[in-house]
Amino acid sequence: xxxxxxxxxxxxxxxxxxxxxxxxxxxxxxxxxxxxxxxxxxxxxxxxxxxxxxxxxxxxxxxxxxxxxxxxxxxxxxxxxxxxxxxxxxxxxxxxxxxxxxxxxxxxxxxxxxxxxxxxxxxxxxxxxxxxxxxxxxxxxxxxxxxxxxxxxxxxxxxxxxxxxxxxxxxxxxxxxxxxxxxxxxxxxxxxxxxxxxxxxxxxxxxxxxxxxxxxxxxxxxxxxxxxxxxxxxxxxxxxxxxxxxxxxxxxxxxxxxxxxxxxxxxxxxxxxxxxxxxxxxxxxxxxxxxxxxxxxxxxxxxxxxxxxxxxxxxxxxxxxxxxxxxxxxxxxxxxxxxxxxxxxxxxxxxxxxxxxxxxxxxxxxxxxxxxxxxxxxxx
Amino acid sequence: xxxxxxxxxxxxxxxxxxxxxxxxxxxxxxxxxxxxxxxxxxxxxxxxxxxxxxxxxxxxxxxxxxxxxxxxxxxxxxxxxxxxxxxxxxxxxxxxxxxxxxxxxxxxxxxxxxxxxxxxxxxxxxxxxxxxxxxxxxxxxxxxxxxxxxxxxxxxxxxxxxxxxxxxxxxxxxxxxxxxxxxxxxxxxxxxxxxxxxxxxxxxxxxxxxxxxxxxxxxxxxxxxxxxxxxxxxxxxxxxxxxxxxxxxxxxxxxxxxxxxxxxxxxxxxxxxxxxxxxxxxxxxxxxxxxxxxxxxxxxxxxxxxxxxxxxxxxxxxx
Numbered sequence: 191x192x193x194x195x196x197x198x199x200x201x202x203x204x205x206x207x208x209x210x211x212x213x214x215x216x217x218x219x220x221x222x223x224x225x226x227x228x229x230x231x232x233x234x235x236x237x238x239x240x241x242x243x244x245x246x247x248x249x250x251x252x253x254x255x256x257x258x259x260x261x262x263x264x265x266x267x268x269x270x271x272x273x274x275x276x277x278x279x280x281x282x283x284x285x286x287x288x289x290x291x292x293x294x295x296x297x298x299x300x301x302x303x304x305x306x307x308x309x310x311x312x313x314x315x316x317x318x319x320x321x322x323x324x325x326x327x328x329x330x331x332x333x334x335x336x337x338x339x340x341x342x343x344x345x346x347x348x349x350x351x352x353x354x355x356x357x358x359x360x361x362x363x364x365x366x367x368x369x370x371x372x373x374x375x376x377x378x379x380x381x382x383x384x385x386x387x388x389x390x391x392x393x394x395x396x397x398x399x400x401x402x403x404x405x406x407x408x409x410x411x412x413x414x415x416x417x418x419x420x421x422x423x424x425x426x427x428x429x430x431x432x433x434x435x436x437x438x439x440x441x442x443x444x445x446x447x448x449x450x451x452x453x454x455x456x457x458x459x460x461x462x463x464x465x466x467x468x469x470x471x472x473x474x475x476x477x478x479x480x481x482x483x484x485x486x487x488x489x490x491x492x493x494x495x496x497x498x499x500x501x502x503x504x505x506x507x508x509x510x511x512x513x514x515x516x517x518x519x520x521x522x523x524x525x526x527x528x529x530x531x532x533x534x535x536x537x538x539x540x541x542x543x544x545x546x547x548x549x550x551x552x553x554x555x556x557x558x559x560x561x562x563x564x565x566x567x568x569x570x
Numbered sequence: 571x572x573x574x575x576x577x578x579x580x581x582x583x584x585x586x587x588x589x590x591x592x593x594x595x596x597x598x599x600x601x602x603x604x605x606x607x608x609x610x611x612x613x614x615x616x617x618x619x620x621x622x623x624x625x626x627x628x629x630x631x632x633x634x635x636x637x638x639x640x641x642x643x644x645x646x647x648x649x650x651x652x653x654x655x656x657x658x659x660x661x662x663x664x665x666x667x668x669x670x671x672x673x674x675x676x677x678x679x680x681x682x683x684x685x686x687x688x689x690x691x692x693x694x695x696x697x698x699x700x701x702x703x704x705x706x707x708x709x710x711x712x713x714x715x716x717x718x719x720x721x722x723x724x725x726x727x728x729x730x731x732x733x734x735x736x737x738x739x740x741x742x743x744x745x746x747x748x749x750x751x752x753x754x755x756x757x758x759x760x761x762x763x764x765x766x767x768x769x770x771x772x773x774x775x776x777x778x779x780x781x782x783x784x785x786x787x788x789x790x791x792x793x794x795x796x797x798x799x800x801x802x803x804x805x806x807x808x809x810x811x812x813x814x815x816x817x818x819x820x821x822x823x824x825x826x827x828x829x830x831x832x833x834x835x836x837x838x839x840x841x842x843x844x845x846x847x848x849x850x851x852x853x854x855x856x857x858x859x860x861x862x863x864x865x866x867x868x869x870x871x872x873x874x875x876x877x878x879x880x881x882x883x884x885x886x887x888x889x
Contacts (some may be wrong), residue, residue, distance in 0.1 A: 252798035348862045349810045357857035528676025535664040
């Protein structure tokens with residue numbers, strides 16, 4: 191009997207796995223679709239054509255050779271997302287990515303022109319990436335120390351450091367790094383032939399390959415090494431981690447530094463990409479804000495970031511032109527990103543309740559609808 | 571040399587009055603955050619709620635031709651945004667930080683888009699808000715006098731006086747009423763509140779709503795009275811500053827006034843310095859309050875206090 195029953199179990203397990211995969215795909219895709227639909231409704235309410243906006247995203251983000259531009263845009267986004275994945279795994283919130291990015295960008299744009307002029311190009315490029323990574327990492331030291339030593343809420347400290355970092359980057363760009371030959375507050379532009387070369391046969395920045403490699407390495411470290419396991423334990427339960435003898439301060443500071451370094455490296459890729467070669471004051475983009483939902487949608491999995499970041503790179507590249515086309519501020523993308531985050535939390539919640547076989551209304555919800563504030567005394 | 575330049579009446583008058591002007595939006599918002607932090611809801615979406623309040627407040631005052639309609643619209647907008655927080659975080663127990671980030675992002679985006687779609691490049695301004703002098707006090711030299719572009723210290727819009735009264739009211743609420751006790755229990759030990767027969771979810775819901783309303787009011791004051799105009803991203807991180815003020819005030823409303831005033835001074839310091847001819851870069855001026863917060867956090871890291879159940883959804887029976 192048992193021999194007969196055993197082989198029968200196999201297809202069940204396989205279909206379960208397929209079901210789980212489908213479930214994951216649905217949970218990751220539905221929020222994006224819902225947000226796009228809600229965004230379309232909003233566009234309609236504003237009297238704009240949703241079709242021409244989303245059509246514009248296709249035209250400018252993918253059609254013809256435009257997908258290559260999206261692929262180049264993807265590089266800094268991907269590196270930032272990877273950096274955030276590392277630290278979010280430990281359930282630590284590094285929300286200071288803008289400052290880390292801005293400082294990295296300022297440093298690269300400031301030292302880039304002279305370094306690239308005097309050193310062999312490959313060497314100078316590596317040095318610049320390291321500079322930017324060091325700047326990004328350095329900007330996490332204060333929050334990391336406060337978190338590790340006193341348990342100070344890192345959301346607050348990283349945000350504050352972020353604002354200071356952006357201002358400092360602007361001061362650097364307007365001051366010591368200012369291009370003396372022009373009046374616009376920007377750094378000297380790096381010669382075009384000294385910027386990152388394209389992948390042969392395309393116009394895609396070759397640092398995309400570097401970013402892919404970084405994603406793979408980070409994925410390996412997070413899923414296959416002791417360090418990755420420690421991060422995960424810390425993220426799951428801090429007390430359990432301490433109980434296991436993990437040195438928390440070291441791990442906290444370490445994950446902060448790695449995260450900051452990756453965000454800084456993203457800034458180097460941004461400045462050295464063929465689109466730029468310089469930084470203008472007050473115009474350093476806040477990519478992190480826009481990429482954060484996709485870090486969650488990828489479930490803190492570095493490889494799973496690839497499709498999501500690719501999607502957003504298209505949305506971002508195309509959305510820039512598409513928003514102008516329908517005569518709207520490009521900040522509309524922020525609305526879409528916020529909506530994706532909101533729908534994601536809701537879908538996540540529904541999925542979890544369904545798994546547990548519960549109803550869709552919580553006990554608390556029913557209670558709150560019933561009980562006004564002032565009838566509370568009797569029970570006390 | 572610099573000391574001599576600074577030691578003028580104009581400078582100090584403008585420091586005090588400017589600190590109050592810039593501090594009032596912070597005060598409203600930080601007071602709101604104090605209420606919800608005490609009840610165990612960490613509201614990272616404050617920045618977005620302030621922006622929504624600032625935008626709707628501006629619209630209300632612009633089309634309604636009275637500041638009061640503006641403040642009402644601001645309160646309404648902030649409260650409406652916090653309904654999202656109440657439903658998702660308090661009722662359904664979703665991650666407060668993720669939802670907060672989402673509200674901030676969506677708030678930044680939607681206000682910028684709507685403002686751009688409605689006014690385009692033309693940026694209409696509001697007139698000066700009517701003020702009310704405290705008889706007697708407004709005659710005090712230095713403190714009572716006004717500098718160009720700022721209201722004198724004792725001649726403020728009515729809403730400022732109401733704001734101070736509100737802080738007092740909240741302090742009294744926390745200290746001597748059952749409502750305050752419930753709020754504190756919801757953040758310190760929700761199980762105990764539940765065991766006492768009080769709904770944790772309801773208590774936190776009211777707290778989060780109040781927070782949204784106050785943040786909206788703070789934003790409305792910013793656009794109506796401080797700037798007289800709405801520009802996208804007008805808050806420039808003040809929502810986050812308010813969170814820090816609430817943290818450092820350790821849940822004590824009266825300390826919120828002091829903290830907001832000090833950070834208000836650091837925001838307006840750049841204008842005061844320019845008044846006496848000391849020119850520092852805008853970037854440095856903008857950096858100052860955040861730098862001050864970092865320094866304050868490094869120095870007082872151990873003193874900052876957050877309730878133990880903060881940012882944790884309450885699930886009855888869960889351990």
